[in-house]
Amino acid sequence: MFKHTRYLKNAQHYDIVIVGGGPAGLTMLSALKNNPKINNKLTYKLIESNNLSKDIKNYTDLSDDQFTNRLISITPKNIEFLTSKLKLPLNFNKISKFNGISVFNGTSDFNKARIDIETESYMCEIMNIVNANYQNNQSNNILEMTKVKEIHFKDTYPVLKLTNDTDVSAKLVIGCDGYNSCIKKLINNGKGNGWSYNSFGVVGNLKYKYPITSSSKGWQIFLNSGPLAHLPLNNKDAGSMVWSCNKPMFDLFTKRCKNGQVLGRLINCAYVLDKPDYEYYLHKVFDLYESETLDSRLENKIIEEMDNRVDMVAEKLAKINTSNSQDNMLYMEENYPPLLDSVDLKTVGGFPLKVFHADEYSKDRLVLIGDACHNTHPLAGQGLNMGIEDIKELTKQLEIALDHGVDIGNNELVLKKYHQNRVLENSMMLIGTDFLHKLFSINHPAINNLTNVGMNIFNSLDTVKDWLSFRVSGKN
Amino acid sequence: MFQHSLKLRTLRRLVHVNPNIGFNPNTASKVASSDGSSFSSEEQSHFANLAPTWWDPSGNQRILHLMNTKRIEFIKDTLTKKFFEERNTKNKEDEIYIPKFNKNLLPDYIKIQVDNMEGAYMNELFKNSVKDWKVLDMGCGGGLLTESLSRLDVFRQVKGYDMTEECIQVATQHASKDILLKKNLENESLKYEIKDLFKEDSVTEKFDMVCCFEMLEHVDEPFRMLSCLMERLNTGGVLVISTINKDLVSLLTTIVAAEHLLNLVPKGTHTFEKYINCSEIENWAFRNKMEVIDAKGVMFNPIRDEWEIHSKKDIGNYFISLKKL
Numbered sequence: 001m002f003k004h005t006r007y008l009k010n011a012q013h014y015d016i017v018i019v020g021g022g023p024a025g026l027t028m029l030s031a032l033k034n035n036p037k038i039n040n041k042l043t044y045k046l047i048e049s050n051n052l053s054k055d056i057k058n059y060t061d062l063s064d065d066q067f068t069n070r071l072i073s074i075t076p077k078n079i080e081f082l083t084s085k086l087k088l089p090l091n092f093n094k095i096s097k098f099n100g101i102s103v104f105n106g107t108s109d110f111n112k113a114r115i116d117i118e119t120e121s122y123m124c125e126i127m128n129i130v131n132a133n134y135q136n137n138q139s140n141n142i143l144e145m146t147k148v149k150e151i152h153f154k155d156t157y158p159v160l161k162l163t164n165d166t167d168v169s170a171k172l173v174i175g176c177d178g179y180n181s182c183i184k185k186l187i188n189n190g191k192g193n194g195w196s197y198n199s200f201g202v203v204g205n206l207k208y209k210y211p212i213t214s215s216s217k218g219w220q221i222f223l224n225s226g227p228l229a230h231l232p233l234n235n236k237d238a239g240s241m242v243w244s245c246n247k248p249m250f251d252l253f254t255k256r257c258k259n260g261q262v263l264g265r266l267i268n269c270a271y272v273l274d275k276p277d278y279e280y281y282l283h284k285v286f287d288l289y290e291s292e293t294l295d296s297r298l299e300n301k302i303i304e305e306m307d308n309r310v311d312m313v314a315e316k317l318a319k320i321n322t323s324n325s326q327d328n329m330l331y332m333e334e335n336y337p338p339l340l341d342s343v344d345l346k347t348v349g350g351f352p353l354k355v356f357h358a359d360e361y362s363k364d365r366l367v368l369i370g371d372a373c374h375n376t377h378p379l380a381g382q383g384l385n386m387g388i389e390d391i392k393e394l395t396k397q398l399e400i401a402l403d404h405g406v407d408i409g410n411n412e413l414v415l416k417k418y419h420q421n422r423v424l425e426n427s428m429m430l431i432g433t434d435f436l437h438k439l440f441s442i443n444h445p446a447i448n449n450l451t452n453v454g455m456n457i458f459n460s461l462d463t464v465k466d467w468l469s470f471r472v473s474g475k476n
Numbered sequence: 477m478f479q480h481s482l483k484l485r486t487l488r489r490l491v492h493v494n495p496n497i498g499f500n501p502n503t504a505s506k507v508a509s510s511d512g513s514s515f516s517s518e519e520q521s522h523f524a525n526l527a528p529t530w531w532d533p534s535g536n537q538r539i540l541h542l543m544n545t546k547r548i549e550f551i552k553d554t555l556t557k558k559f560f561e562e563r564n565t566k567n568k569e570d571e572i573y574i575p576k577f578n579k580n581l582l583p584d585y586i587k588i589q590v591d592n593m594e595g596a597y598m599n600e601l602f603k604n605s606v607k608d609w610k611v612l613d614m615g616c617g618g619g620l621l622t623e624s625l626s627r628l629d630v631f632r633q634v635k636g637y638d639m640t641e642e643c644i645q646v647a648t649q650h651a652s653k654d655i656l657l658k659k660n661l662e663n664e665s666l667k668y669e670i671k672d673l674f675k676e677d678s679v680t681e682k683f684d685m686v687c688c689f690e691m692l693e694h695v696d697e698p699f700r701m702l703s704c705l706m707e708r709l710n711t712g713g714v715l716v717i718s719t720i721n722k723d724l725v726s727l728l729t730t731i732v733a734a735e736h737l738l739n740l741v742p743k744g745t746h747t748f749e750k751y752i753n754c755s756e757i758e759n760w761a762f763r764n765k766m767e768v769i770d771a772k773g774v775m776f777n778p779i780r781d782e783w784e785i786h787s788k789k790d791i792g793n794y795f796i797s798l799k800k801l
Contacts, residue, residue, distance in 0.1 A: 013655060041629070156653045171655075403552075404545040405624030407654065412533035413541060 011159055011167035014045045015408065019148055019160075020177030021048030023072070023126050024370030024387040026133035028176060029141060030086045031395045037402055038395065045141055047162065052144040056134050059127040064093045067233050069203050069347035070126040071240050073381030075473040078388045079122050088132040095124045096232050101218040102335075105455050106228075107440055107448040109275050112221075113455035119469035121218065121381065123231050123240065129384075148182055158365050172409045173366050174394070176387075179356065181372035187363045194356030194375065197437065199226050200250040201378055204348040206230070206239035206264065209341045212333075219337040220379065221271055222440035223278075225249060226353075227379045228270055230337045241267065241343070242378050244353055248286070254350050256289040259299055263348075264340035265306040271337055272310050272317075281306055310339070353377055355434050357427055362415035369394060374426050380433045380472065386426055394418050515672075519694050520640055522744060523617065527642035530618030531650050537618070539740045539776065540690070544620050546774055546783045547689055547795070548628070551716055554770045554797040555685075556598050558714065559605045608632050609684040614705060615691030619647030619668065625687075626657060626666040633665050635683075639672040673704040685714045692719040693750045699760055706764060706800060714769065715798045722751035725792045729775070738778070754789045757796055766798040 016032065018025050029046050032038050059068065074082070079095075082088045098121055105113040134142070143162075150161040157169045175183025184190040216232035226244030233240050245253070257263055266285055269278045284302055288295075318331040358373040370387030401407070401414045408414060439451060458464065529535045579587055609631045613622040616636030626634045638644050647668050651657040660666035674697075686705045692698045698719075705715055720726045727748055734740040758768055771789040776782075789796070 157655075400545075404548045405627035406545060407623075407627070410533060412538070413545070 011169040013043075013157075013169045015042035015171045016044040016174060017160065017168055017170035017172075018044065018046040018174045018176060019183055020175065020181070020372070021046055021050070021052055021130075021142060021144070022176060022178060022370070023129045023133075023384055024372075024391065025174075025176030026130055026137070027082070027086070027088075027388060028174060028369060028391050028394070030088060030133050030136050031391050032398075033137060033141070034086050035395055035399060037399050041402055042408070045143060045168070046137075047146055047148060047160070047168070048142060048144045049147045050144065052130075052134065052142065055127070056131050059131055064091075065234070065238075067094065067205055067238065067240070067347075068125050068127050069205055069240070069349055071123055071203070071231070071233075072126050072129075072384045073231070074122045074124050074388075075385050076120045076122070077473065078385055079124075081388065081392065082129070082132075087136065088129070089135055090124070090132045091128055094128055094234075095122050096216060096234055097122050098216045098218045098232050101220060103455075104219075104221040104271065105440070105448075105452050106221040106223045106270060106275060106278070107443070108452040109445070109448075111452065112274075113452040113459070115455050115459045115465070117465055117469050119473045121473060123218075123233060126384075151182065151186060156365075171365065171407070175366065175368045175372045176370050178371045179354070179375050181368065183366055184358060184368055184372050187358070187366055187368065188360040190358070191360075192356055192358035192373075194354060197226075197244070197353040197355070197377065199244050199246050199353050200350045201353050202241075202243045202245060202250060202253050202348060202350045204241055204243075204253075204263075205233065205344045206241055206267070207260075207341045207344065208237040208239060209339045211237040212338050214333060217337075219271070222436075223270060224441060224443045226437070226441065228267065229379070229381075230267065230271070239338070239340075243267075244377070244379070249282075250350050252286060252289060254348055257285075257345070258289075258294060259303075260342035260345045261303050262288070262299060263345075264342040265303055265310070267343070268310045268339050269306055272313055274313075277309065277313075281309075355430055357430050361419040361422070362411055364411040364415075365409035367394065367415045367418065374430060376430050377433050377437050379437060380429070382429050382433065382472070386429060389425070390418075390422055393421050397421075515639055515694065516696055523640045523694075524642040526742060527618065527640070527646045530620075530643070530646050536739075536742050537620075539734070540620060542776075542781070543690075543774070543783045544624055546785055547621055547687075547718065548624055550718075550770075550772060550774075550785065550795045550797070551625075551685075551687065552602065554716065555606065555714065556602045558769050558797075558799060559601050560598070563601065603630055606630050606684075610682075611635070612637060612683040612686045612708060614673070614686060614688045615694075616647060616668065617643050619643075619651060621687060621689055622647065622666070622668070623651060623654075623657060626651075626660050631665075631685075633667070634660075636666075636668045637671040637673070638668075639670060641670055644668050644670050673701065673708075676704075681708070682710045683708050683713060684710055685716065687716045689716075689718045692717060692752055693746065695750070698750070698752055702757075702760060703764070706766065709800045711800055713800050715766070715800065716795070717757065717798070718774070718793065718795045719757075720746070720751045720793050721753050721790055722748070723753075723791060726751055729792055734776075740776075754794050754796060757798075761798050765801050767801055769797040769799050771796040 100118045103115045147163045160168045175181045219230040229242045269281045318328045356375040361368050361373050369390040397418045533541045610633045611631045613636045616622045616638050622636035695701045773786045773788040774793045
């Protein structure tokens with residue numbers, strides 16, 4: 001008893017310690033700060049291993065036309081929460097809003113089926129959110145460049161040993177440190193359901209051939225290797241992609257490919273051409289970068305070939321589907337994504353894709369939010385949105401606990417409620433996303449044609465589409 | 477608010493005037509245990525056995541832990557109601573304007589603002605009024621309610637009395653493990669004492685609020701206990717009680733279902749003969765010059781895994797709050 005109290009006196013004590021300063025962790029911090037009941041009564045601190053202020057400096061030095069490559073989609077409901085409830089000073093010059101998304105089925109050989117969903121969404125750089133939160137918290141609640149070495153329980157409170165040789169004890173530790181969370185391992189040994197997709201998400205910034213004139217839209221095509229998303233960055237000539245692909249393609253795009261124009265043209269092919277044609281060019285690109293020495297003449301030839309082929313098919317498509325020459329011009333612009341000039345190779349990067357859902361979100365005095373307890377495929381763009389919903393629910397439960405004089409670290413009375421209220425919605429989102437990914441990755445003609453028919457039927461069911469977009473974005 | 481005051485007035489009128497039915501013959505005829513304490517020795521040993529598991533929220537006191545939030549909610553509601561009424565009768569100018577139409581008809585964003593303003597006003601009123609209050613939790617057991625009251629950080633002092641030594645030990649030990657409560661223990665804004673009110677000769681200390689939750693049904697002479705508690709109150713002080721109605725529903729829920737079928741509560745916790753009807757307490761209050769502030773029924777909803785407060789005070793468990801005039 002005595003030993004314990006003496007130990008605690010050496011350690012710095014906070015009511016809440018947040019581990020991990022990603023977008024979820026920092027938003028959690030802002031949510032605590034902007035809740036008057038919590039802010040008046042509790043002390044809190046965030047621990048982050050990276051040099052956050054340096055990253056922020058690098059980001060704020062960029063002009064409004066330069067974008068970092070890690071983007072995330074946020075629903076209108078959550079943007080409203082971030083700006084009006086948490087009062088985050090987001091840089092809206094670098095956030096683009098799009099009004100709808102068109103999904104193609106690229107797995108059938110001919111006649112791509114498509115679904116048009118009218119749903120609002122915002123594309124926002126992760127650094128934009130991080131920066132806004134950092135400005136909002138004035139950094140005195142953040143302890144950066146510090147890692148958690150070890151967590152052990154002394155009687156009732158968890159004590160975190162940090163790399164700067166200090167100890168921190170807390171009533172409640174919130175783990176927001178992503179998939180490899182050190183908090184997760186302490187809760188039920190990190191057990192949960194999930195698997196790796198054996199594929200990678202490749203991200204990169206796109207440069208359009210011609211600036212767009214119509215309102216911006218998001219585009220996604222399901223290829224056999226995984227979905228390829230094509231999203232607007234600003235409403236002029238920049239976009240962003242998330243391409244989930246297998247290991248050989250990942251290596252090709254991130255390591256061997258030396259010319260961004262080849263990659264850009266390949267994306268054009270994926271959207272406009274039929275599947276056999278696209279696969280033909282994909283193989284050609286593989287062959288091009290097979291050898292160590294690079295033949296720039298061959299490179300240019302392929303680019304030209306792909307351009308010609310895309311132009312030809314586009315012309316043909318426009319002629320078949322429209323009656324007069326006026327519509328002819330607009331057809332491609334309205335129904336297909338803007339053609340690309342190139343991909344900015346400096347921004348190309350990748351990460352392994354997986355789905356995971358922790359069995360338990362919490363234990364006495366420990367709780368997980370965001371990617372620490374659920375990881376998802378980026379195809380629905382719901383990763384951070386689920387995290388923000390977690391944050392709302394957890395702050396609500398903490399507020400109720402404070403109102404009723406309950407210990408905020410109590411699992412049974414406080415943290416379990418948060419788990420109960422979030423687990424169903426999170427698992428529905430994860431299962432839905434996983435199902436879509438599985439459905440389109442089956443490479444069998446019969447299944448592919450079936451999905452094609454299914455998508456066409458789905459596209460005509462307006463009520464179902466409205467319901468879905470309501471579920472996903474929270475607004476009609 | 478307007479509706480509330482209406483309801484209260486009708487409620488006051490409904491209180492029975494027949495003073496004879498106020499006394500429970502079953503409990504009155506029973507002789508208190510030989511040493512003159514309020515608890516029989518069986519009850520004492522039962523709670524002494526429970527003491528070690530008291531603070532395990534997933535253990536056999538789980539249901540009591542869940543009820544705790546509703547107790548606090550009821551206490552807050554009842555006090556706010558009292559203060560609001562007192563203020564309104566004191567000076568008419570300070571009265572906030574309450575529209576005579578349904579708030580729900582307003583557009584959402586205005587309704588939220590009205591709710592927020594009202595909530596903030598009430599909260600402020602509550603906080604300012606109880607700043608100097610001394611609160612007694614009679615029969616605190618492991619200190620569930622005592623700790624919550626202390627953690628709210630609005631009262632000047634919170635005291636927990638229990639006559640089982642083991643319980644007080646557990647309560648003190650548990651509170652000293654919490655950083656905030658340990659501080660409160662040190663500066664005596666939280667205090668636990670072993671005390672049997674029946675053995676006390678003179679009233680040494682008076683309180684502004686006395687809580688007595690889930691305890692009357694374990695006492696041999698509940699009305700003598702109530703009188704003891706009333707003596708401890710300052711004029712204008714509040715007595716908050718919760719116990720169980722003596723009806724079929726209570727028998728089925730608290731004993732048959734909770735103890736024998738679902739194992740929510742340790743066997744032998746309740747004795748049906750000791751239950752007290754809400755009307756009996758209201759009668760007692762009437763005869764002893766106390767005013768009913770609020771009375772609410774409360775029931776456990778196993779589907780939502782929560783207690784729910786409802787308006788049927790004559791069925792099952794109930795909360796009642798009285799004001800000493």
